[in-house]
Amino acid sequence: MNKLLAVVSRLALSIPLGLPLGAWAQSAVVAHAGQASVTQADVTGILKSLNPSVRVQLAADPAKLDQVVRSRLAVSAVLAEANAKGWDKQPQVQAMIDEARREVVMRSYLASVSAPPADYPSDADIQAAYNQNQAAFAVPRALRVSQIYIAVAPNADAATLDQARKQASDLAHQARASGADFAALAQANSQDKASAARGGDMGFLPDNALVPEIRKAADGMKPGDVAGPIQTPAGFHVIKLTDTHAAGVRTLADVKEQIRAQLKQMRAQQNAQAYMAKLVGPSAVTIDEAAMSKAVSAAQ
Numbered sequence: 247m248n249k250l251l252a253v254v255s256r257l258a259l260s261i262p263l264g265l266p267l268g269a270w271a272q273s274a275v276v277a278h279a280g281q282a283s284v285t286q287a288d289v290t291g292i293l294k295s296l297n298p299s300v301r302v303q304l305a306a307d308p309a310k311l312d313q314v315v316r317s318r319l320a321v322s323a324v325l326a327e328a329n330a331k332g333w334d335k336q337p338q339v340q341a342m343i344d345e346a347r348r349e350v351v352m353r354s355y356l357a358s359v360s361a362p363p364a365d366y367p368s369d370a371d372i373q374a375a376y377n378q379n380q381a382a383f384a385v386p387r388a389l390r391v392s393q394i395y396i397a398v399a400p401n402a403d404a405a406t407l408d409q410a411r412k413q414a415s416d417l418a419h420q421a422r423a424s425g426a427d428f429a430a431l432a433q434a435n436s437q438d439k440a441s442a443a444r445g446g447d448m449g450f451l452p453d454n455a456l457v458p459e460i461r462k463a464a465d466g467m468k469p470g471d472v473a474g475p476i477q478t479p480a481g482f483h484v485i486k487l488t489d490t491h492a493a494g495v496r497t498l499a500d501v502k503e504q505i506r507a508q509l510k511q512m513r514a515q516q517n518a519q520a521y522m523a524k525l526v527g528p529s530a531v532t533i534d535e536a537a538m539s540k541a542v543s544a545a546q
Contacts, residue, residue, distance in 0.1 A: 360517035392446035414475030414482035
């Protein structure tokens with residue numbers, strides 16, 4: 247949730263501050279500090295700028311939403327104080343504002359003239375890109391594993407280590423017994439609370455996400471097999487392999503929209519580079535080398 251708040255706060259700070267003067271009376275103030283205010287319209291603008299799923303999460307957490315409003319209010323307060331002191335009239339600030347304006351205008355216009363046609367890419371283009379980049383869509387083998395975890399501190403003494411090993415061994419023996427309910431054992435005994443609540447289920451994990459000791463043990467297992475106790479730096483694990491997904495390649499249907507977006511972006515970049523190169527190509531530009539030399543000398 248902290249990552250969510252960080253993203254939302256950055257978005258909140260990036261949305262233009264305030265309303266046109268005529269709109270203030272039509273938008274109630276949500277929060278204020280001194281002369282700085284955040285209005286209902288400001289909050290609505292922040293929320294509308296978010297992905298719908300993020301918007302739902304934030305709307306359901308008043309404390310997080312309050313923090314976003316406070317972040318926005320802090321920026322408003324700083325800006326109000328700066329404006330009151332005429333900070334924006336300083337030559338160096340004016341220069342930065344002018345540069346930012348030029349950058350926004352240039353990038354917006356360049357995006358408009360370099361956008362690929364609406365029908366690009368075609369299905370044939372997408373198929374070709376998929377065929378040529380199979381390695382990019384490869385997925386490793388994935389294992390669905392359930393575990394019973396007994397934690398051991400890194401600096402544990404021999405007696406503590408032996409006690410944990412014995413506890414894990416007893417649980418492994420129970421898990422292998424005929425008719426054993428691994429999920430119930432995990433719920434009652436595993437010290438990894440998150441997976442214990444799911445009966446020890448850790449979901450599908452790619453090979454490289456498993457710690458080496460568990461991956462090595464799982465290599466010789468079939469679905470339904472139980473292994474352990476397996477010692478890792480964090481403690482002891484009793485694992486049950488419940489399913490596997492072989493290594494393979496994601497289907498075209500899975501990645502079609504991803505490829506479409508990437509091809510559009512690449513074409514737009516190519517178009518932009520070509521457009522700018524044409525504007526400043528050899529036949530369009532004349533350079534006064536004498537004036538250039540004087541400019542360099544003046545800078546030294």
